[in-house]
Amino acid sequence: MTQPFGRVIDGKAVAAELRRDVARDVAELVASGCQPGLAVILMGIDPASQVYVRNKAKQTREVGMASFEHRLPATARQTELLSLVQQLNNDPAVHGILVQLPLPGHIDERIVLRAIDPAKDVDGFHPLNAGLLAGGGGGLVPCTPLGSMILLRSVRPGLRGAHAVVLGRSNIVGKPIAQLLLAADCTVTVAHSKTERLPDICRQADFLIAAIGRPEMIQGDWIKAGAIVIDVGINRVPTVDGKTRLVGDVAFEDARQRAFAITPVPGGVGPMTIACLLRNTLQAARSQSGGSILSSAGKSLP
Ligand SMILES: NC(=O)C1=CN([C@@H]2O[C@H](COP(=O)(O)OP(=O)(O)OC[C@H]3O[C@@H](n4cnc5c(N)ncnc54)[C@H](OP(=O)(O)O)[C@@H]3O)[C@@H](O)[C@H]2O)C=CC1
Numbered sequence: 004m005t006q007p008f009g010r011v012i013d014g015k016a017v018a019a020e021l022r023r024d025v026a027r028d029v030a031e032l033v034a035s036g037c038q039p040g041l042a043v044i045l046m047g048i049d050p051a052s053q054v055y056v057r058n059k060a061k062q063t064r065e066v067g068m069a070s071f072e073h074r075l076p077a078t079a080r081q082t083e084l085l086s087l088v089q090q091l092n093n094d095p096a097v098h099g100i101l102v103q104l105p106l107p108g109h110i111d112e113r114i115v116l117r118a119i120d121p122a123k124d125v126d127g128f129h130p131l132n133a134g135l136l137a138g139g140g141g142g143l144v145p146c147t148p149l150g151s152m153i154l155l156r157s158v159r160p161g162l163r164g165a166h167a168v169v170l171g172r173s174n175i176v177g178k179p180i181a182q183l184l185l186a187a188d189c190t191v192t193v194a195h196s197k198t199e200r201l202p203d204i205c206r207q208a209d210f211l212i213a214a215i216g217r218p219e220m221i222q223g224d225w226i227k228a229g230a231i232v233i234d235v236g237i238n239r240v241p242t243v244d245g246k247t248r249l250v251g252d253v254a255f256e257d258a259r260q261r262a263f264a265i266t267p268v269p270g271g272v273g274p275m276t277i278a279c280l281l282r283n284t285l286q287a288a289r290s291q292s293g294g295s296i297l298s299s300a301g302k303s304l305p
């Protein structure tokens with residue numbers, strides 16, 4: 004019998020399934036003469052970023068795509084980074100470009116993200132793609148928001164009319180998630196650091212999407228009974244034995260007692276982010292091997 008409460012959403016399993024689907028479609032595309040290629044630029048030696056970049060490269064190859072890795076020293080000049088982006092924009096073997104964030108302080112992130120060809124912008128951070136998303140779809144959709152929606156739909160296929168509360172309003176997570184929920188006919192509240200009476204707002208949420216980067220800040224009694232909780236936060240915290248562990252923005256065990264379903268950290272949204280990156284690269288390769296950015300890429304939103 005299925006439990007009425009406290010279901011843990013298995014992001015690892017859903018991500019593995021998505022990667023299998025991507026791998027099958029990649030094989031078809033390769034057979035027709037186009038191997039999708041993903042290029043990742045890593046500037047500096049942030050240890051966490053290095054782990055992500057390594058995982059991405061491994062999973063890219065596993066689904067049959069070509070993986071290109073470019074490393075620049077943290078001290079490289081912005082013009083050097085921009086000319087690398089330009090070179091990748093012009094490289095027909097590269098269908099997707101990801102510049103790992105955050106960038107060192109002397110680099111203007113906005114200028115770099117705008118330099119990426121929107122058709123190759125598999126992160127979905129270019130203003131053209133952000134604008135298409137705000138207009139209801141048609142471009143490349145940011146990976147973490149896409150993955151969050153797929154997990155939400157894995158437990159509740161019909162989202163219409165529900166009250167979704169998004170905590171966080173960043174351009175890369177909170178805002179695009181809010182757009183996707185709106186496109187799915189949810190009633191959306193976006194909260195942030197200046198929001199008053201945050202616990203009360205959270206208690207109204209049928210779907211609570213947490214993307215604030217504050218370890219376990221969201222308490223169990225902020226969760227409405229029967230809500231679905233998507234915890235996007237990834238926070239590394241010290242443990243008593245001097246090591247570190249990953250926790251989300253939600254106090255998982257307490258929230259689980261009240262939620263209908265909840266994503267864990269690790270093993271929730273994180274693995275979906277990489278799987279969606281591969282999905283976006285596949286879409287980008289398809290539209291570049293015939294058709295425009297508006298043809299196959301993200302025609303229907305999740
Ligand atoms: N699972 C994954 O694959 C990914 C996970 N992440 C994780 O998601 C989290 C958010 O990332 P990101 O959007 O880049 O972070 P940002 O720091 O860019 O944005 C954080 C947002 O949370 C809001 N916020 C901060 N503190 C509070 C608070 N006390 N109460 C209410 N709102 C608050 C901020 O408000 P304001 O705008 O007012 O400053 C801001 O809008 C992080 O933990 C990050 O590690 C990020 C990317 C991918």
Ligand SMILES: Nc1nc(=O)c2c([nH]1)NC[C@@H]1CN(c3ccc(C(=O)N[C@@H](CCC(=O)O)C(=O)O)cc3)C=[N+]21
Nearest residue numbers: 055101102103104105126237269270271273274276277
């Ligand atoms: N241009 C750009 N695009 C990004 O999408 C991007 C970025 N920059 N900078 C950093 C953040 C963070 N991010 C994660 C991806 C996967 C996991 C992931 O797979 N996490 C595993 C755990 C991994 C671990 O153990 O460290 C999990 O949650 O289960 C986490 C975080 C993508 N980001």
